[in-house]
Amino acid sequence: MSDRSAKAHTSVTDRVRALGPRRIAALAGCLLLLAPPLYLSSFWLQTGLFAMVAVIAAIGLNLLVGTAGQLSLGHAFFLAVGAYGYTWLADDTHRSGTADLSGLGLPPLLAFVAAVLLAGVAGAAFSPLSGRLRGMYLGVATLALIFFGHHAMLNAESYTGGFNGRTVPEMEILGLSLGDADDGLAVLGVPFGGLERLWYFGLVLVAVAALAARNLLKGRPGRALGALRDSEVAAAVMGVPAARYRAAAFTVSSMYAGAAGALLALAAQRVVPDYFSLLLSMDMLAMIVIGGLGSVAGAAAGAVFVSVLPQLLAHYSDALPLVVSAGSAEPGLGSADAARFLYGAALVLTLVFAPGGLVSLRGGRAARALRGLPRPRRPAPTLPSTSPQPSAGATTGGDTLKEHTP
Amino acid sequence: MNTLAQTLFNGMALGSVYALVALGFCLVFKASGAVNFAHGSLLLLGGYLVAVLHEPLGFAGALAVAAAGTAAAAAVEALVLRRVARANGPAVPTILTIGVDILLLTELARRIGGDVLGTGDPWGAEVLTIGGVTVAQARFYSLLAAALLVGAFLAAFRWTGWGLSMRAYSSDAEAAALMGVRGDRLRMSAWLLAGALAAVAAVFLAAFPGTGIDRTTGQIALAAFPAAVLGGLGSVGGALLGSVVVGMAEALATGYQQQLSGLGSGLAEVVPYAVMVLILIVRPQGLLGAKESTRV
Numbered sequence: 001m002s003d004r005s006a007k008a009h010t011s012v013t014d015r016v017r018a019l020g021p022r023r024i025a026a027l028a029g030c031l032l033l034l035a036p037p038l039y040l041s042s043f044w045l046q047t048g049l050f051a052m053v054a055v056i057a058a059i060g061l062n063l064l065v066g067t068a069g070q071l072s073l074g075h076a077f078f079l080a081v082g083a084y085g086y087t088w089l090a091d092d093t094h095r096s097g098t099a100d101l102s103g104l105g106l107p108p109l110l111a112f113v114a115a116v117l118l119a120g121v122a123g124a125a126f127s128p129l130s131g132r133l134r135g136m137y138l139g140v141a142t143l144a145l146i147f148f149g150h151h152a153m154l155n156a157e158s159y160t161g162g163f164n165g166r167t168v169p170e171m172e173i174l175g176l177s178l179g180d181a182d183d184g185l186a187v188l189g190v191p192f193g194g195l196e197r198l199w200y201f202g203l204v205l206v207a208v209a210a211l212a213a214r215n216l217l218k219g220r221p222g223r224a225l226g227a228l229r230d231s232e233v234a235a236a237v238m239g240v241p242a243a244r245y246r247a248a249a250f251t252v253s254s255m256y257a258g259a260a261g262a263l264l265a266l267a268a269q270r271v272v273p274d275y276f277s278l279l280l281s282m283d284m285l286a287m288i289v290i291g292g293l294g295s296v297a298g299a300a301a302g303a304v305f306v307s308v309l310p311q312l313l314a315h316y317s318d319a320l321p322l323v324v325s326a327g328s329a330e331p332g333l334g335s336a337d338a339a340r341f342l343y344g345a346a347l348v349l350t351l352v353f354a355p356g357g358l359v360s361l362r363g364g365r366a367a368r369a370l371r372g373l374p375r376p377r378r379p380a381p382t383l384p385s386t387s388p389q390p391s392a393g394a395t396t397g398g399d400t401l402k403e404h405t406p
Numbered sequence: 407m408n409t410l411a412q413t414l415f416n417g418m419a420l421g422s423v424y425a426l427v428a429l430g431f432c433l434v435f436k437a438s439g440a441v442n443f444a445h446g447s448l449l450l451l452g453g454y455l456v457a458v459l460h461e462p463l464g465f466a467g468a469l470a471v472a473a474a475g476t477a478a479a480a481a482v483e484a485l486v487l488r489r490v491a492r493a494n495g496p497a498v499p500t501i502l503t504i505g506v507d508i509l510l511l512t513e514l515a516r517r518i519g520g521d522v523l524g525t526g527d528p529w530g531a532e533v534l535t536i537g538g539v540t541v542a543q544a545r546f547y548s549l550l551a552a553a554l555l556v557g558a559f560l561a562a563f564r565w566t567g568w569g570l571s572m573r574a575y576s577s578d579a580e581a582a583a584l585m586g587v588r589g590d591r592l593r594m595s596a597w598l599l600a601g602a603l604a605a606v607a608a609v610f611l612a613a614f615p616g617t618g619i620d621r622t623t624g625q626i627a628l629a630a631f632p633a634a635v636l637g638g639l640g641s642v643g644g645a646l647l648g649s650v651v652v653g654m655a656e657a658l659a660t661g662y663q664q665q666l667s668g669l670g671s672g673l674a675e676v677v678p679y680a681v682m683v684l685i686l687i688v689r690p691q692g693l694l695g696a697k698e699s700t701r702v
Contacts, residue, residue, distance in 0.1 A: 071497040073443075073504075129683065132690040136441040136500040140635045141686055143628065144679035155670030278625070282504050289501055333516075340512040347505030351498060352489045 033203055037196035045195040047311040049267035052202040053260045054303035056209045058287040059296055060256020063213060065285065066294035067222060068249040069229030071135055073281045074126075074142030077149035078119045078254040080276035082261025083168075085115035087271055088159050090169040101166055102158045108171045112262050119258020120251055127247035134232070134246075146278050153273035165272030168265040170194070171201060178266070195267075202263055206300075209256060213296050216252070225249055226294070283307075286347045292357025301358045305346075310339035411539045413661030414654070419545035421653025422552030425646050426607035427630035428637070429556065430600030432645040434480075436576040437596035438487055440499035441631075441639070444507035445604060446624035448483075450514050452476040452605025453525065453612055453619035460526035468526070469609060473602040479510070480601030484594055515621040522618040531614045544613035551606065556646065559599075563642065568595065576640070629656065629675075632682035638695020647693060652678040 036048060057079060064070050090111035091103030106114065123130070129141050153160045160166065170179030178197040216222055224245050227235035232242055265271050283306055291302025313320065314335035333341070350357055427449060434442045442448075455472035456465075463471060483506050490502050532543040563569035574582040575592050583589055604627075611626060612619045633652040637644025659666060659677040666673055685693060 065497065065501075069497055071500060128687050129690070133686065135497040137635065137639065137690075139443075139497065139500060140441055140631050140639075141683065143631060144683050147676050147679045151670060151672060151676045154672065278628075282508055285501055285504055286508065289505075293498075337512050337516050340508055344505050344508030344512060347508065348486060348502060351502045351505065352486065355490070355498065 030207075034200075037192070037199045042193070042195050043311075043315075045199055046267060047308055049195065049198060049202050050264070050311075051304045051307045052206050053264040053267065054284070054287060054307035055206050055300045056263065057257050057260035057284055058291070058299040058303035059209050059213045060253040060260070061284050062288040062291075062294065062296070062299040063216065063225075063256070064249050064253040066288055066292075066299070067217060067229065068225040068246060069135055070130070070246060070249065071139030071285075072142045072250070072253070073139050073278065073285070074145030074149075075254070075257045075284055076276045076278065076280035077142075077145035078123060078257035079261035079264060079280065080149050080153060080271075080273075081119040081122050081254075082115050082258030083265035083271045083276070084153070084160050084261075085118040085258065086111050086262035086265050087166055087168045089114050089118075091166070092169075096161070096166065097164075099161060099164075100158055101161055108169060109173055112171065112259075115262045116255050116258045119261065120255040122258075123251040123254025124247070126250065126254075130250035131243035131247035138250075143278070146276075146281065149276060150273060153276070160271075160273070163273065165270055167270050168268070171198070171266050173201070194269075198266055202267070205259060205263055209259065210296055210300065213256075217294075217296065221245070221248070283343075286343050288357075290343065290346050290350050290357055292359035293355075295357070295359045298357045298359035305358075306343050309342060310336050313339050313342075408539060409661060412541065413657050415539060415541050416545060416661065417654035417657030418650065419541075419549045419653070420657055421633075421650040422549045422556075423607050423610045424630045424633045424653050425552055425556055425649035426603045426610075427627050428634040428645040428649045429559065429642065430603040431630060431634045432640060432642055433596040434484075434600045435634075435640050436572070437593040438484065438499065440487060440503055442483070442600070443500065443503045444483060444510055445600070445630075446627045447507050447510040447514065448476050448480055448601055449604040449608045449611070449627045450619070450621075450624035451479055451510060452601075453608030453623055454514055454518060454523070456525045456605070456609055457523035457612075457619050465526050465528055469605070472608075473605040476605040477598040477601035480597040480604075481594055484597040488590075488593075511624065514624075518619070518621045520621075522620045523612075524618045525609050525612045527609060527613050529613060542614050544610065545615075548610035548613070551610070555603065555606065560642070568592075572596070629678040632678045636682045636685040636692055638692025641692070641694045641696070644692055644694035651681060651693075655681045 037045060040048070057075065061072065061075050064072055086108075088102070089104050089106045090108045091101065092105040093100075093102050095101070104111070126142075126145070130138060133141055154162055170177055172178065176197070178201055179194040224235065224240040227238060227240055228242055228245060236242055268275075284303075287302035287306045288299050289302070290305060291300065292298025317335050354360055427445065431442060431445050434440065434445070452472045452475070455475050456468045459468035459471055483503065486506065487499055487502055490499050527544065529542075529544040529547060533540050534543050534546055535541075563572065571582065571587040571592055572595075574585065575587050575589060579589060607627065607630075608619065608623065611623060629652055630649065633648035634645045635648070636651065637646070637648030655677045656674050659674040663671075663673070689695075
């Protein structure tokens with residue numbers, strides 16, 4: 001294919017011009033993210049960790065939904081595989097209360113990697129369907145995963161602890177425990193407990209996840225998937241094996257969900273079946289749509305928005321009109337309900353008024369989108385996105401293919 | 407033998423309720439090209455309206471209002487769906503229905519809370535004995551009502567002008583428009599019908615031996631999704647066939663619970679999806695779905 005030379009053309013100039021300030025901003029943002037454990041309370045650290053979980057899961061789901069155009073409502077299942085997989089692999093066989101729990105007792109880091117692979121295997125096992133069903137058909141088929149998963153979580157008690165779930169063993173890296181160990185570790189006078197340590201582990205995971213997704217989308221697989229989404233026939237003619245790429249996108253995306261699930265288990269310290277419901281899958285879809293389908297940064301932004309919003313509302317429920325804290329007898333919206341209303345509405349409004357999501361609202365595009373004018377198509381999601389190019393609006397659909405034309 | 411007969415009857419009755427849901431689902435898909443994930447919540451809305459209104463209005467009046475209300479809600483959803491841009495892939499309208507579902511379900515779950523609401527249906531816990539087989543009266547009437555409604559629908563689909571334009575529109579929207587079919591009205595009629603059918607289905611889902619309307623009733627109705635998909639989305643006959651298959655499978659799993667206990671408790675919830683996955687592995691287009699072909 002001739003895309004290599006075309007890419008070299010655009011990227012050299014674009015990178016110098018457009019990515020310069022962005023990269024500096026990104027670096028500054030990364031440095032800022034290192035600071036919270038020194039300042040924030042454990043409530044916000046926990047919230048932040050859950051946001052990281054959401055970011056990883058959303059980036060993965062976005063590969064599937066945003067780029068490949070395949071719908072999945074089953075990703076809560078893969079989070080569950082990651083969470084329970086890590087717990088089972090890292091925990092020892094022991095007796096807890098009245099239940100006998102099995103476990104392999106692997107070193108935690110190894111268990112973490114194995115849990116991600118396990119989720120990948122589960123995703124690959126679904127490939128007879130994920131490769132052959134398109135778009136929303138796959139969405140309905142993946143509903144099955146939620147119900148299978150729920151059934152397994154409740155019934156395979158020696159692995160999952162049944163309805164009550166099971167506690168999660170702490171992460172340990174090179175002898176350093178990432179749990180609430182009594183080793184008196186302190187940084188700049190701030191005692192570093194489990195959440196503070198996990199924060200950095202989570203940051204590393206998010207960085208790896210984002211970089212991997214970015215590179216995947218930038219290269220051949222990303223282009224192939226985008227082409228498949230826009231026109232299967234055109235993609236097939238260009239030599240993209242549709243079934244294989246769809247199944248691969250599903251598998252990779254389930255591995256992301258697995259990693260998110262394992263991190264979730266670490267942050268929550270206990271895994272219970274109820275969390276991994278259809279609602280979680282829907283929330284994840286809301287994240288990527290609000291953020292912007294097909295964009296790594298968008299997925300991250302949407303994930304932070306959807307996962308932090310309920311906590312924000314709960315925390316400031318006293319100061320907000322209409323919102324009351326959960327369990328309060330006062331009339332008004334519970335904070336969790338209020339948050340669901342807000343991001344449900346955000347999802348609908350995004351799709352109607354700004355289908356590109358949050359990322360498309362940069363640089364004055366909001367005004368254009370609000371006036372209902374045709375939005376110039378975003379360039380391929382992971383390329384350094386720049387100011388709207390005049391030619392970008394000329395063709396509708398097939399933005400991913402556009403680069404191939406000279 | 408009696409158990410088998412009873413199980414088969416229950417399967418048919420359950421299948422008939424699913425058929426009402428799956429039919430609406432299939433209609434919406436034909437009209438708007440989107441899988442309506444808010445269908446479960448529409449059904450819950452119908453059930454909730456009946457539960458709230460049956461005291462002041464009586465059961466029949468409540469059902470009529472509920473059907474109208476649910477149809478109106480479906481119409482609003484259709485209006486929103488019309489505005490959505492489809493540039494980001496064919497799955498986008500479907501994702502929009504998930505947003506609608508989040509909004510509707512949050513509000514309904516908030517109102518219903520932990521309660522189980524009775525719908526005040528006239529059948530109560532009565533049972534009928536037909537030829538030595540004891541069945542709940544409500545089940546019998548659900549079968550009857552579904553047969554009537556589906557029969558009326560099929561007749562209309564086959565013999566009325568509306569049915570003809572519907573069939574023409576779903577096979578080629580552009581050509582149908584050129585022949586004077588009003589796409590907007592047609593789409594709207596499909597959504598209205600789907601909403602009304604969902605409200606009726608809600609009443610029968612809640613009736614004995616069901617316990618009533620609670621916040622998860624919508625999720626129970628999700629079992630109609632596999633029914634529509636395994637029959638072949640967009641095929642009315644497929645949706646009906648799929649509903650019977652799913653209803654039967656679920657009734658068998660419930661009826662022979664003891665024999666199947668090795669597979670864990672609560673199997674009935676999973677069975678519709680297991681059947682769907684197995685059928686989709688063999689026939690990705692569903693039982694009666696047409697194999698897709700693309701002309702280049």
